[in-house]
Amino acid sequence: MGLRRVTALTxxxxxxxxxQPAVLFLLLLFPIIVTATFGLAFGGMGEGGVTNFDVGLLxxxxxxxxxxxxxxxxxxxxxxxxxxxxxxxxxxTGQAELLQGNxxxxxxxxxxxxxxxxSYWNSPFNGSSWTNTTVELYVDSGSMIASSAVPPLVQQxxxxxxxxxxxxxxxxxxxxxxxxxxxxxxxxxxxxxxxxIFAFASIFMIMIVAQSLTMERDGGxxxxxxxxxxxxxxxxxxxxxxxxxxxxxQVLLVFTTSYAIGYRxxxxxxxxxxxxxxxxxxxxVNVGFGLIAATISKSAEIASGVSFIFIMPQMFLGxxxxxxxxxxxxxxxxPSNYVTNALTTIFLRGAPVSTLSIWIDLALVxxxxxxxxxxxxxxxxxxxxx
Amino acid sequence: MSSTITEHAIKIENLTxxxxxxxxxDRLSLEIGWGELFGLLGPNGAGKSTVIxxxxxxxxxxxxxxxxxxxxxxxxxxxxxxMIGVCPQEPAFYEHLTGRENIELFGDLHDVPRDVxxxxxxxxxxxxxxxxxxxxxxxxxxxxxxxxxxxxxxLINDPRVALLDEPTVAMDPVxxxxxxxxxxxxxxxxxxxxxxxxxxxxxxxxxxxxxxxDQGKLIALGTPTELMLQHNAxxxxxxxxxxxxxxLREAV
Ligand SMILES: Nc1ncnc2c1ncn2[C@@H]1O[C@H](COP(=O)(O)OP(=O)(O)OP(=O)(O)O)[C@@H](O)[C@H]1O
Ligand SMILES: [Mg+2]
Numbered sequence: 001m002g003l004r005r006v007t008a009l010t011x012x013x014x015x016x017x018x019x020q021p022a023v024l025f026l027l028l029l030f031p032i033i034v035t036a037t038f039g040l041a042f043g044g045m046g047e048g049g050v051t052n053f054d055v056g057l058l059x060x061x062x063x064x065x066x067x068x069x070x071x072x073x074x075x076x077x078x079x080x081x082x083x084x085x086x087x088x089x090x091x092x093t094g095q096a097e098l099l100q101g102n103x104x105x106x107x108x109x110x111x112x113x114x115x116x117x118x119s120y121w122n123s124p125f126n127g128s129s130w131t132n133t134t135v136e137l138y139v140d141s142g143s144m145i146a147s148s149a150v151p152p153l154v155q156q157x158x159x160x161x162x163x164x165x166x167x168x169x170x171x172x173x174x175x176x177x178x179x180x181x182x183x184x185x186x187x188x189x190x191x192x193x194x195x196x197i198f199a200f201a202s203i204f205m206i207m208i209v210a211q212s213l214t215m216e217r218d219g220g221x222x223x224x225x226x227x228x229x230x231x232x233x234x235x236x237x238x239x240x241x242x243x244x245x246x247x248x249x250q251v252l253l254v255f256t257t258s259y260a261i262g263y264r265x266x267x268x269x270x271x272x273x274x275x276x277x278x279x280x281x282x283x284x285v286n287v288g289f290g291l292i293a294a295t296i297s298k299s300a301e302i303a304s305g306v307s308f309i310f311i312m313p314q315m316f317l318g319x320x321x322x323x324x325x326x327x328x329x330x331x332x333x334x335p336s337n338y339v340t341n342a343l344t345t346i347f348l349r350g351a352p353v354s355t356l357s358i359w360i361d362l363a364l365v366x367x368x369x370x371x372x373x374x375x376x377x378x379x380x381x382x383x384x385x386x
Numbered sequence: 387m388s389s390t391i392t393e394h395a396i397k398i399e400n401l402t403x404x405x406x407x408x409x410x411x412d413r414l415s416l417e418i419g420w421g422e423l424f425g426l427l428g429p430n431g432a433g434k435s436t437v438i439x440x441x442x443x444x445x446x447x448x449x450x451x452x453x454x455x456x457x458x459x460x461x462x463x464x465x466x467x468x469m470i471g472v473c474p475q476e477p478a479f480y481e482h483l484t485g486r487e488n489i490e491l492f493g494d495l496h497d498v499p500r501d502v503x504x505x506x507x508x509x510x511x512x513x514x515x516x517x518x519x520x521x522x523x524x525x526x527x528x529x530x531x532x533x534x535x536x537x538x539x540x541l542i543n544d545p546r547v548a549l550l551d552e553p554t555v556a557m558d559p560v561x562x563x564x565x566x567x568x569x570x571x572x573x574x575x576x577x578x579x580x581x582x583x584x585x586x587x588x589x590x591x592x593x594x595x596x597x598x599x600d601q602g603k604l605i606a607l608g609t610p611t612e613l614m615l616q617h618n619a620x621x622x623x624x625x626x627x628x629x630x631x632x633x634l635r636e637a638v
Contacts, residue, residue, distance in 0.1 A: 007493035012483065019482040019523070220478035227442040227472040228495040229464065 005230055006238045013242035016212065023208055030199035031250050032257050036319075038197050039261040043190030053146060053153075056086050056094040056106040066114025073109060073135075074163045080153065098138055104146035107154060108136040117162060144189060187348070194263060195343030196320025198275070199336045201254050202247060202283055203314055207307035209243060209290020213380070214300040222385050232385075236377050240287055247283035251276055266350030274353050278342050278362045284369030285335045291376030295384035335368045393456075393545055395578030400450035403436050403602075409566045412438040412602035413450070418580065418595075423573045425593035426582040427622065433467050433602040434582040438551045441580070442472045454547050468496075471545030473553045475582075477536030481525030485516060485535045488524055489542055496543035503542070510538045514564045519604065529556045537565050541572070548572055550577040554588060566592055586622045596622065600630050 015021050061070040086103070088094040094106040102176065116133040121384045123129050137154050141149045161200070218220050225235065255272070289310040297303035317327055318336030331337045342361035345351045351358065393451055396418040401413040404617045418424045426434050439445040440452050443463040451458060479488045486507060493503040511517045514534045519527070524535060529634055537553045550569070554562045565612040569592065589596050590610045598606040598613075606613055606629055610622055619625045 002497065004497060005495050008491055012480065012487075012491055015487070016480065018483050220474060220476050221479075221480065223444055223493070224472070224474055224478040226444055227467060227470060227474075228492065229467045229497065231464075232497050 002229070002231070005234050006241070007233060009230075009238035010241045010245075013212075013238060014245060017208075017242070017246060023212070026204050026280050028207055028249065028253060030204060031254050034201055035197055035254050035257040036261060038193060039190050039258055039263060041190075042193055043188045052082050052084060053104040053150060054084050054086060054102065055150070056097060056103045058088045058091060058094050058107070059109045059120060060108050060111045061113040062293065063120055064112070064114045066118050067121065069117040069161065070109050073113070073157060076157045076160050077107075077154075079151050080157070083153070095138065098140060101140060101142060104140050104143060105150040105154075106138040108138075110134060112134065120162065127286070144192070145187065151263065189312035190263065191321040191348055194258060194265070195199070195347050196318075196340045198251075198254055198258075198279065198343055199282065199339040200315055200319040202250050202279060202286060203311050203319075204335065205243060205246065205250075205283060205286040206290045206293060206310050207304055209239070209287050210293035210297060210303040210307045211300050213239075213291065213294035213384070214297050214303040217294075217385060218299055226385070232381050236381075240284075240373070243283060243287045243290075244280065245279055248276075250283075251279045265347035267346045267353075270353040271346040274346060275343055278339055278358075278365055281362060281366040281369050282339045284373050288369065288372030288374070288376035291373070291380045291384070295376070295379045335365050335372075337362050338368075394418065395422065396424075396452075396454055397456075398437070398441075398450070398452045401437070401440065401447050401452055402449040403433070403440060403445060404448045409602050411440070411447075414599070414602070414604050415450075416597060416604070416607075418578050418579055421573060421576045423569065423579045423581065423592060423594050425589040425596040426580060426599065427584075427586075427589055427596055427626070428582075428599040431601075432599045434599065435551055436602075437599075438472070438475075438549050438580065438582060441466075441547075441549050442470060443467055454599045469546045471540045471543055471605045473537050473540035473548075473550045475555075475592060477532050479524050479532060479536060479539065482600075483524060484521045485524050485527065485531075486511070486520040488535060489538050489567040493542045498543055506544070507538075510542070510568075513567065514538060514561060530558055530561060532630065533557055534561050534565070537568070541568060544572075544575075544577075546577055546596065548577060548581075550579065550581045552582050552584065554583070554585065562588075565604075589622055598622075598626055598629065605629050 011371075017027060034326060057074060057077065059070050061067065061073065064070075074085065077083060086097075088106075091108060094103070094108075097103045098106045106235075110133045112133045113133060113135070116131050119129065119131045135154070137151060139150050141147055148245075175369075255275075290307070293303055293306045293310055297306045314334050314336040315321075317331040318334030318338075319340055338361040342358040345355060345358050345361075346353065394417050396416065398414055398416040401411055401414040402409065414433075414437065416424075426437060436445065439516050440447055441454060443459050443466050446460050454466045455469055457469070459466050468560050479517065480491070484493065489507055489510075490503065493507065508517075511520050514536055514537070516531065516538075519531060520604070527535065533553070533556055536559060537550070540550065540553075541548060548569070553569075554565050557565065566588075569581065572579055576586065581588075581593065593610060595607070595609050596613065598603055606617075606625065608616065613622065613625050614620070617625045619628060
């Protein structure tokens with residue numbers, strides 16, 4: 001192993017990156033821009049700020065003797081932190097506001113709501129004597145957070161209204177803890193996206209690897225290097241090292257950027273270290289795919305197009321795009337998916353680094369990275385150098 | 387010195403290289419000694435670069451053998467690469483590195499001791515008149531400047547066998563002289579040099595022996611004077627015309 005040759009070529013590669021504005025942009029500026037724009041666009045930033053929900057309320061239970069039940073419900077709802085109650089006189093106006101996105105949710109207290117509550121308390125153990133009513137809840141289907149956070153909140157209000165504020169401490173055989181999703185109301189959309197964005201930011205490395213290798217080949221440089229004592233494993237090693245250096249800088253920049261715009265993942269230093277490790281492992285995958293793209297590309301121009309064969313599926317089926325149905329199954333084959341998954345577990349779910357599943361993810365990404373890299377090296381050495 | 391141990395610097399025997407349709411080199415045999423400067427002449431497509439590429443371990447022969455200092459270019463390629471300095475016909479270089487960085491990179495690849503490398507780079511840059519431009523990006527160089535740098539890249543390891551494919555093409559007379567001086571110096575140090583060229587005056591002035599090839603076949607071999615006498619010609623160009631009935635160099 002010629003350490004000096006590897007070092008010289010690694011230095012050469014790093015110089016090539018830093019001296020080409022377009023390459024520097026794609027490797028360093030692009031990840032920063034992606035992080036910053038997505039973060040600012042989708043983040044209700046400000047540390048731990050409680051998301052506020054505008055909830056419309058229509059009370060149809062006015063012509064009753066038990067008006068205090070509906071009143072209680074309204075009171076409990078108004079008292080809740082992060083909920084602004086807006087009163088409506090008609091169903092249509094409330095629905096219209098909801099459709100226009102001016103409300104996060106719209107609640108209709110039905111006629112006979114009070115009677116219904118009273119009928120329960122008259123004979124709590126005789127279900128057949130109750131008069132049933134339904135509180136209608138409409139949520140803004142355009143808001144992921146509202147549709148997941150509001151229903152359990154309303155559920156809780158109904159309970160408190162029926163059983164009083166001690167509802168949860170009431171001595172019942174079946175206990176209902178406060179719904180965990182209530183906590184999720186402090187998350188912004190960015191929190192859900194960030195893990196995917198981190199994985200996404202480094203995917204374009206594939207293109208740079210493919211382009212720079214095809215350029216070296218087209219310029220006759222690979223041949224010229226082939227007349228020197230340089231061994232091909234030394235050449236490959238220098239490539240991998242140079243891109244790992246870039247990957248480290250990429251991860252640092254992306255984390256710093258997201259921190260600067262107010263992102264505070266639910267983790268500690270060990271979690272960050274883990275995230276670093278899995279993103280580096282992911283870079284191995286990208287370098288490998290870059291080598292494969294270079295092998296099958298006849299020129300540097302073609303290489304950028306061919307890279308997208310490897311970039312697109314990983315991007316759409318494994319990062320911040322929501323998946324469903326068939327896409328989810330195909331996504332299982334995308335290394336980026338495991339990166340996103342692990343990052344979600346530590347950053348969003350707040351799981352400790354000792355969690356087994358993230359280590360399985362890391363092992364998978366690393367294993368896939370080594371395999372793709374080796375395949376890439378073998379293919380490139382065999383078919384890509386001339 | 388070990389260079390005296392092996393009899394031939396370069397030995398080519400019955401060398402044949404076929405591509406799909408053409409036979410680029412056709413049963414070529416040649417022996418080149420240490421301290422010899424050998425010129426390979428021939429028209430476009432004669433097979434000159436193919437011979438150089440086989441000796442540089444980039445191409446494998448279809449038939450026959452080639453060896454550099456008794457090391458087979460196929461089976462002992464690593465040993466050959468330790469010994470050669472190659473200047474390809476198309477100068478390959480990193481355009482985002484400076485001229486100096488390109489040269490130093492090849493010195494590093496050949497493991498030239500650092501202090502020697504530093505001194506040698508300065509020395510050679512000065513000889514080819516590239517000191518002032520050495521720290522500019524090579525991508526901005528003119529064609530002749532690139533060729534000068536490319537030649538230095540090939541010779542930075544002080545190779546025992548230099549394989550130079552048209553090293554002086556597109557160079558102005560001063561640079562050409564500078565490269566010739568390099569080559570003579572190598573020769574006087576007992577190194578072997580193969581040089582391909584289209585310039586007859588270059589071959590006549592520089593080469594100890596020349597081989598003329600046409601369509602992959604060696605059609606004449608000897609010192610320039612021998613060949614001119616033998617064919618009753620004023621210069622090598624005339625020799626070639628007499629041998630093949632065609633012009634050596636296409637009118638430019
Ligand atoms: N990789 C290749 N594939 C197919 N044919 C090739 C290849 N390389 C060279 N040839 C053919 O081999 C023949 C000899 O080519 P070569 O480059 O050796 O000629 P040359 O003497 O160096 O010519 P020039 O003076 O133009 O440099 C040509 O007909 C060329 O087309
Ligand atoms: Mg040629």
